Amino acid sequence: MIYDSAIQQWIGYAQHSHHWHNGSRVRQIGRQTSPDFIHWSPKTVVLSPDTQPHLPPDIEFGSMRVHKVGGLYLGMVSEYVCDPLWCVNKTSGANWRDQARPRLGLYCSRDGLSWQCVRSGWVENGPPGSPDYGYLESPNGPFHHSGKTYVPY
Numbered sequence: 001m002i003y004d005s006a007i008q009q010w011i012g013y014a015q016h017s018h019h020w021h022n023g024s025r026v027r028q029i030g031r032q033t034s035p036d037f038i039h040w041s042p043k044t045v046v047l048s049p050d051t052q053p054h055l056p057p058d059i060e061f062g063s064m065r066v067h068k069v070g071g072l073y074l075g076m077v078s079e080y081v082c083d084p085l086w087c088v089n090k091t092s093g094a095n096w097r098d099q100a101r102p103r104l105g106l107y108c109s110r111d112g113l114s115w116q117c118v119r120s121g122w123v124e125n126g127p128p129g130s131p132d133y134g135y136l137e138s139p140n141g142p143f144h145h146s147g148k149t150y151v152p153y
Contacts, residue, residue: 002068008035009034010036012031013030013063014029014030014063015030027060028060030045031046047064055079055120059079060079063137065139067142073110075115076105076142077107078103078136079102079103079105080100081103082099083100102125105117105120106118124136
């Protein structure tokens, strides 16, 4: 969540869809706004792998940490690199693709609605046996100290 003084609203970014779905490439990023942190707009999709044609078909989005620098929104997106293994729910027929190794991608926007990829795989997973091999996520946005920017993950 961030408060955007330019639109005088709280903005929340989160995964828009669940991983059980009858289609493919379903994890996307949604956005909601609130003037008071109580009443929220409906969640709308603002970032989808389908709107990023340079991404391979095995990428889905999990979460996005957003902060503003001047008038530019920067988003650290968990890009789920999914294995091509599909499990099918016997009851509903829905596909489930959860064998994934999240990494961080860097995205930017001028309005917080239309996003462009700056660098897919900005922070990659480490080699087998390393702490960041199977799952890499940023709990919060970057922080600044002594003229340097740090991105915890």
